[in-house]
Amino acid sequence: MAKLPEAESLLPKLAAELKARITPATAMIGLHTGGAWVAERLHAVLGLKDPLGLMDIAFYRDDYAKEGLKHDPKRTRIPFEVEGKDLLLVDDVLYTGRTVRAAMNELFDYGRPSSIALVVLADRGGRQLPIAAQYCGAQVDVPEGMRLRLKRAADGKLALELERVG
Amino acid sequence: MKLLVKGGRIVDPASGRDEVGDVFVAEGKISDKKEKADQTIDAKGLVVAPGLIDLAARLREPGYEYKATLESEMDAAVAGGVTSLACPPDTDPPLDEPGLVDMLRRRAKALARARVYPVGALTVKLAGERLTEMAELAEAGCVAFSQANAPLAGTNILWRAMQYAATFGFPVWLRAEDRWLAEGGVAHDGDVATRLGLPGIPAFAETIALGSLLQLVRATGSRVHVCRLSSAIAVDMIRAAKKDGLPVSCDVAIHHVHMSEMDLGYYDAHCRLEPPLRAQRDRAALAAGLADGTIDCAVSDHTPVDEDQKQMPFAEAEPGATGLELLLPLALKWGAQAKLPLTKALARVTSDPARILGVQSGRIAPGAPADLVLFDADELWRIVPAALKSQGKNTPFLGYELAGRVRATIVAGKVVYERQ
Amino acid sequence: MSANPQLNANGELQHLLSIEGLPPEILSQILDTAESFAGVTEREVKKVPLLRGKSVFNLFFEASTRTRTTFEIAAKRLSADVINLNVAVSSQSKGESLLDTVANLSAMQADVFVVRHGSSGAPYLIARHVKAHEHVVNAGDGRHAHPTQGLLDLYTIRYYKKDFTQLTVAIVGDVLHSRVARSLIHGLTTLGVPAVRVIGPQTLLPAGVESLGVRVFHDMRAGLKDCDVVVMLRLQNERMNGTLLPSAQEFFKHYGLTADKLALARPDAIVMHPGPMNRGVEIDSSVADGPHSVILPQVTFGIAVRMAVMSIVAGN
Numbered sequence: 043m044a045k046l047p048e049a050e051s052l053l054p055k056l057a058a059e060l061k062a063r064i065t066p067a068t069a070m071i072g073l074h075t076g077g078a079w080v081a082e083r084l085h086a087v088l089g090l091k092d093p094l095g096l097m098d099i100a101f102y103r104d105d106y107a108k109e110g111l112k113h114d115p116k117r118t119r120i121p122f123e124v125e126g127k128d129l130l131l132v133d134d135v136l137y138t139g140r141t142v143r144a145a146m147n148e149l150f151d152y153g154r155p156s157s158i159a160l161v162v163l164a165d166r167g168g169r170q171l172p173i174a175a176q177y178c179g180a181q182v183d184v185p186e187g188m189r190l191r192l193k194r195a196a197d198g199k200l201a202l203e204l205e206r207v208g
Numbered sequence: 209m210k211l212l213v214k215g216g217r218i219v220d221p222a223s224g225r226d227e228v229g230d231v232f233v234a235e236g237k238i239s240d241k242k243e244k245a246d247q248t249i250d251a252k253g254l255v256v257a258p259g260l261i262d263l264a265a266r267l268r269e270p271g272y273e274y275k276a277t278l279e280s281e282m283d284a285a286v287a288g289g290v291t292s293l294a295c296p297p298d299t300d301p302p303l304d305e306p307g308l309v310d311m312l313r314r315r316a317k318a319l320a321r322a323r324v325y326p327v328g329a330l331t332v333k334l335a336g337e338r339l340t341e342m343a344e345l346a347e348a349g350c351v352a353f354s355q356a357n358a359p360l361a362g363t364n365i366l367w368r369a370m371q372y373a374a375t376f377g378f379p380v381w382l383r384a385e386d387r388w389l390a391e392g393g394v395a396h397d398g399d400v401a402t403r404l405g406l407p408g409i410p411a412f413a414e415t416i417a418l419g420s421l422l423q424l425v426r427a428t429g430s431r432v433h434v435c436r437l438s439s440a441i442a443v444d445m446i447r448a449a450k451k452d453g454l455p456v457s458c459d460v461a462i463h464h465v466h467m468s469e470m471d472l473g474y475y476d477a478h479c480r481l482e483p484p485l486r487a488q489r490d491r492a493a494l495a496a497g498l499a500d501g502t503i504d505c506a507v508s509d510h511t512p513v514d515e516d517q518k519q520m521p522f523a524e525a526e527p528g529a530t531g532l533e534l535l536l537p538l539a540l541k542w543g544a545q546a547k548l549p550l551t552k553a554l555a556r557v558t559s560d561p562a563r564i565l566g567v568q569s570g571r572i573a574p575g576a577p578a579d580l581v582l583f584d585a586d587e588l589w590r591i592v593p594a595a596l597k598s599q600g601k602n603t604p605f606l607g608y609e610l611a612g613r614v615r616a617t618i619v620a621g622k623v624v625y626e627r628q
Numbered sequence: 629m630s631a632n633p634q635l636n637a638n639g640e641l642q643h644l645l646s647i648e649g650l651p652p653e654i655l656s657q658i659l660d661t662a663e664s665f666a667g668v669t670e671r672e673v674k675k676v677p678l679l680r681g682k683s684v685f686n687l688f689f690e691a692s693t694r695t696r697t698t699f700e701i702a703a704k705r706l707s708a709d710v711i712n713l714n715v716a717v718s719s720q721s722k723g724e725s726l727l728d729t730v731a732n733l734s735a736m737q738a739d740v741f742v743v744r745h746g747s748s749g750a751p752y753l754i755a756r757h758v759k760a761h762e763h764v765v766n767a768g769d770g771r772h773a774h775p776t777q778g779l780l781d782l783y784t785i786r787y788y789k790k791d792f793t794q795l796t797v798a799i800v801g802d803v804l805h806s807r808v809a810r811s812l813i814h815g816l817t818t819l820g821v822p823a824v825r826v827i828g829p830q831t832l833l834p835a836g837v838e839s840l841g842v843r844v845f846h847d848m849r850a851g852l853k854d855c856d857v858v859v860m861l862r863l864q865n866e867r868m869n870g871t872l873l874p875s876a877q878e879f880f881k882h883y884g885l886t887a888d889k890l891a892l893a894r895p896d897a898i899v900m901h902p903g904p905m906n907r908g909v910e911i912d913s914s915v916a917d918g919p920h921s922v923i924l925p926q927v928t929f930g931i932a933v934r935m936a937v938m939s940i941v942a943g944n
Contacts, residue, residue, distance in 0.1 A: 098664060101676035101939070110640070110943025111678075115664035120671075151673035402834040403648065405748035405772025405807060410835070474633055475749030519727055521747030523770070 049192060049200040052163055052179030053080070057087050059177055060130065060161065064088060067156060069127045071095035073145055074116045076134030076192035079200060080163050084132065092127075095120035102144035124153030130177075134192040136162040139173030164202060166190050210234050210243055211621055216251025216582060220258065221555035222562075222571035231256055233578040236621040240574040249623070251582050254615055257554050258570045259291025259322075259579035260539075261561040263381075263459055264435065265510035265532055267324070268599075269315070270308060271300025276512035276599035278312075281532065282321040284598035286625035288533035289581035289614040290508075291322050292562075292569050297329040298356035304329035304340045306348035313349045321624045323579070325351045325565060327381060330369050336360040339369055342378055351565060352379040352433065357482050359387035363420055370430035379564075383435040384421055384442065385483065389413035394523045396438075396486040400469035406522060409484055411439040418442050422449050425456055433564055434458035437503060438483035440493030447502045457564050458502075461509035462538045463529055465495045467604060477518045477525035478604040481509075498556055499546040505560040506542070508535040512600020530600035537612035538605075540585060550585070578621040587613040633755055640944040643755045643764040644937050646773040648814040655818060659783050661936035662929070668705060669931060678939050679708035682739040686712045687729070688767070689745040694903065695767050698927070699742045699776075702934035708740070730754050738762055740942055748772035748807075763941040765934075771805050777902055778811030780933040782819065784926050785857055788898050792816070796823040798851050798893075799842075800883060801861030801910055802832045804872075808902045809861055810840070817841040827851035828883060831872040848883055855893040858920075859900045860885050860910050876909045886912040890920060898922045 069092040072081025078096050085094040100115035131145055142160060149155065159176040166184045184190050188204045195201065211233035218229045232239040265285065268276040285293055295312075297303035303312070309326050316324035328350030332338040336359055345353070353373055360366050366382075373380045390413040395401040397408025418434065422445065425432050437443060437460050449456050463481060468491040472479045479485055497503040511528025518525050531538075535557060543553020562570025569579045590609050593601040617625040632649050636642040641654055668676055684703040686696050696712065703710045715729060730741070740763045743751045748770030755764040768774040789795055797816055803809045803826050816824045817840070826837060827845045838844060845851030852858060863879060873879050885899065899911075899920045907913050916923060 100664065101668075101678045106678055106943055111661065111939050115661055117664045117667050119667060147677070151675065152671055397835045399836040399839040402836050402840065403810070405770050405810060408835060474752045516725060519725070519753065521726065521745065521750040521753055521770075523747050523749075 046182065046202045046204065047164070047180040049163060049202050053083050053200070056161060056163070056177055056179050057084055060084065060088060064090065065128055066091060067126065067128045068130060069095065069122055070130045070132060071097050071120065071149070072132045073141065074098045077132045079192065079194050080134050081132035083200070084161070092122040095122065097145060097148060099141060099144040099148055102148045104140055104144065118148070120152055124149060124155050127155045129155045129158045130161050131158055132161045134163050135190050136160070136165045136173070136175050136178070137168050137190075139169045139171035142173045143171055163192065164190060209247070209621060210245045211578070211618070212245035212248045213251050213256055213580065213582065213618075214248055216254045216256035218256045218572060219550050219554055220572040221551045222258075222559040223573065224551050225572070226549065226551050231572060231580065233618070233621045236578055238572055238574055238576045238578050247623075249582065249616060253584065254582045255550065255585050256572070257581050257583070258558040258572055259581045259617060259619065260289050260535055260557045261565060261567075261570050262290045262293040262508050262510070262532065262535055262557070263505060263561050263564065264461070264507040265290070265293040265295055266298070266512065266528075267295050268512055269299065269312065275514055278315055279319060280597065280599045281510070281512065282316065282319050284530075284532045284596065285322040286617040286619070287597045287614060287627075289536050289583055289617050290532055291579035291581065291617060291619045292325065292565070292567065293322055293532070294325040294327050294351060294565065296356040297327055297354055298334060298358065302329045302334045303327070303345070303350070304332050304334070306341070306344045309345055309348040309350055320619075320622070322619060323569070325349075325567075327352050327354045329353070330355050330380065331360065331365065334358040336365060339372055342373060343376055346376065346378055352381045354381040354435070355383070357383060359385070366420070367424055367428070370424050370428045370432070374428050374430035377431070379431045379433055381433045381435055382421065383483070384414050384418035386413045386417040389416065394480065394484070395472065396469045396484045398469055398487050400472055404472065404475065404522075411441060411486060411490065414439050414483065415441045415445060418445050422454060422456065425449070425454050429455070431455045436461050436464070436483055436507075436509060437494060437497070438464055438486050438490065440490045443493045443497035443502055447497070450502065457504045459505050459507045460494050460498055460503050462506045462531065462535055462542070463509070463604065464491065465498055465506065465542050466538060467491065471604060472522075475522040476604065477520060477522050478529065478602055478606065480518075480522055480525045480527045481529060482527045495542060495546060498542065499548060504564060505556045506535070506539055507561075508532050510598070512598055513602045514599075515601060518602050529603050530596065530598045531603065532598060533596055534591070534603060534605060534610070536581070536583060536614065537610035540612040541610060578618060580618040581614055582616040583612060583614045585612055587611065589613050633752060636944055641941050642944050643751075644775050644941060645751050645755060645764065645766045646814070647775045647778045647811045647818065648773070650818070652818050652820070655779070655782065655815060658779055658933070658936050658940060659786060661940060662779075662783055662932040665932040665935040666929070668935070669928070675705050675707050677707045679703065679706035679739075679942055682708045682942060683737060684708045684710050684740040684742060684938065685733055685738045686710065687715060687733070687741050687743045688713065689715050689743070689750070690768065692744055692768070695744065698930050699767060699934055702931050703740075703938060705931070706935055706939055708938070726750060726753065727757055730757060734759060734762060740765060740938055742767050744768045746770055765937055765941060768807055771807050771810070773811045774807040775811050776930070776934050776937055777808050778815045779937065780926060780930040781808075781812050781859065781900060781902070782815045783929045783933050784900060784922055785898075787925070787929065788922060789856055792819045792821050795821050795856045796825070796854060797821055797857040797859065798825040798827055798855045799859045799861065800827040800848065800851070800885065802863050802867055803828055803837065803861065804832045804834045805864070805867065806861050812859065813840050813842055825851050825855070829873065832867070848889060849892055852889055852892045855897055857898055857900065858885065858890065858893055862902065862904065863906055863910050880909055884908070884910055884912060885915050887914050887918070890915055900926060903927070
């Protein structure tokens with residue numbers, strides 16, 4: 043099994059790629075919980091005009107009928123007008139694509155952005171919907187029966203980890 | 209017709225007799241002559257006791273035939289080992305006319321199951337205002353006069369009714385409840401009603417009315433039987449009144465000896481009863497009062513209610529529980545918990561109510577009417593609708609398993625019920 | 629008796645009938661979820677698609693425009709279809725029993741029944757008879773419970789005061805007839821509020837009220853001393869007819885919340901009222917409209933709380 047990439051090394055790589063495409067209309071939204079951590083780190087170094095937006099997709103998931111309302115939804119806070127923005131949607135791990143689908147649906151209930159680009163720390167493949175990341179830290183192979191998670195240590199350091207499903 | 213009940217455990221509360229033996233029956237009475245029998249019943253392993261005497265069982269006729277009929281409820285009575293019962297006057301129309309009483313007695317007699325003793329209405333239409341023709345009603349067969357659960361217009365009517373009844377020596381059977389203090393209430397006014405948000409009937413609604421009633425007994429000399437005690441203080445008041453020599457007796461509904469307000473749970477309308485189930489300490493006092501004889505007897509207060517009337521929000525449900533078939537097992541359960549011998553436990557549903565009713569049944573002695581119940585004291589049965597013969601399946605004991613099942617019931621020397 | 633009728637086999641909320649009997653974790657779950665919904669009401673599209681395709685039936689046996697409207701708004705913000713049934717008492721007297729009414733609606737594919745009824749316990753009866761996928765939310769039953777009101781009151785207190793475990797809360801007025809008071813008391817004691825007080829004349833306090841975990845005060849000034857939260861209950865007109873209280877004036881003098889009485893509470897105390905208010909009977913206008921009053925925010929929070937309740941039960 044290949045070693046997992048270091049989350050902390052991927053962040054400056056992503057930041058450099060993103061810095062190249064920032065415009066006055068660029069704004070960033072991080073998806074709770076892991077995407078929010080990544081977005082906080084990126085937003086701090088990119089010098090964007092608008093403050094960081096944070097989003098919880100709990101109310102837009104497609105599995106409500108089966109699973110009900112899971113866990114405590116966090117509050118979505120988008121402290122800027124979505125209308126006309128070039129949005130950077132940030133998540134930690136891209137897998138089936140359903141989370142991003144829900145996030146886009148929710149975003150459009152806030153307004154009509156000019157464009158949305160997806161920024162992920164890790165892409166593990168396994169897409170079930172036609173979703174792709176425009177900016178990706180690393181591709182990661184995840185063995186059967188495992189899950190790829192981002193963890194944040196007490197000192198704020200981020201790390202990718204594998205854990206068993208179930 | 210000569211009947212031999214062979215080899216059963218004869219329990220006769222009146223004499224204190226508790227031994228295995230044979231009971232001989234001839235011409236509808238207990239006999240001491242050991243003659244050749246036309247029919248023999250094997251009572252081995254069974255208790256042979258006097259048939260139960262239930263001072264309060266509603267037969268729903270006349271008027272409430274959709275709830276139950278005389279036939280179904282008389283079937284229920286003998287299936288429960290009840291050989292004599294007194295029925296309250298709250299039929300429709302109420303038993304305030306000799307003709308109605310007469311008809312009821314005829315119908316009951318024709319069915320030839322349990323003996324029925326009608327209790328006449330104390331006031332016309334039970335409206336609580338005008339006295340009924342008590343002498344006429346007594347002649348038609350009423351054994352006492354009562355208001356059932358209907359209030360009297362005031363203490364002045366109560367006073368006059370008791371004076372009038374005392375004139376003829378007629379007993380008056382009354383439930384003690386102050387109508388204004390009880391108004392609107394559906395449960396015991398206490399912790400449970402507060403939590404459940406139910407309007408309450410305070411215990412003093414009973415004790416204040418009981419106080420007035422006892423003073424009037426003192427003043428009129430009327431023989432009063434207080435029905436369906438529900439509170440600890442009421443038991444104390446009766447105890448004191450008896451000590452004082454007042455001619456009072458009283459009963460308790462067998463449910464109240466087992467259950468309290470705690471049993472309401474999540475608004476179980478089967479626990480909607482009149483009087484309400486009160487607090488644990490009231491229940492304990494009622495059970496103790498029945499044990500020490502302050503409370504003379506236990507009744508079923510049998511009230512068949514169809515299930516639609518129970519599947520309602522608690523306050524809107526019709527009060528009452530079915531009970532003819534549960535009187536025996538519940539009395540046995542109470543006796544076991546009170547650690548009483550069978551002779552004492554059964555006294556409260558045989559010889560003691562017989563005394564209050566003034567009848568010769570309720571004992572196993574030569575010359576007494578041959579009203580007997582044969583039951584298996586240890587047989588457990590589950591209380592489910594299919595197991596009940598009454599049309600009313602409304603009991604708070606649904607789902608419970610109780611010990612004490614009737615095998616056969618004999619009235620006037622004839623077998624009127626036998627379990628297959 | 630039976631298991632908790634509000635929870636399913638997994639201990640999840642399937643019906644909301646009463647705050648009593650719910651563990652603190654479930655109450656917190658509802659409050660946290662409500663907080664997430666609070667953001668929805670502040671944006672352009674005030675809807676989320678969570679209950680799209682689901683039907684919420686408002687079954688109101690007791691007339692109420694306010695509560696019914698907030699449930700309707702909440703359900704619509706969840707993208708549910710809302711059907712309002714004002715079952716007047718007279719149609720019940722036409723013979724159709726409560727359970728028959730529910731069975732008929734069941735046949736019309738309901739998902740959530742929001743029920744308000746004049747008899748305590750009615751929602752329990754309904755919950756015993758609905759199908760597995762149907763959920764009952766109690767919008768007020770007799771004088772027993774009004775759990776969504778209790779929850780929005782808890783939410784309001786949490787919003788302004790943060791920590792339940794340090795508070796002194798006073799509930800003033802007609803506790804005897806109040807389902808709002810009962811629900812709030814259960815919520816406060818479950819979430820660890822150390823001092824819950826009820827203030828009122830003896831005629832308006834139920835038997836054994838202390839068994840609910842409260843301290844009784846007949847003197848309002850003594851009861852308000854150092855309170856962090858003051859909850860004023862509505863005094864209905866029927867209560868002022870002379871058997872329980874002699875008059876609204878005398879009640880206001882001794883139990884009405886005025887600025888000078890409020891001054892005895894903590895300087896940062898908040899004043900709450902479930903509404904609608906009887907100005908000059910239980911509360912003075914200067915207090916109702918003053919800086920301590922959080923009565924209007926309560927209403928806003930009520931929508932988020934009801935969205936939370938419906939989305940939690942409908943998913944279990």
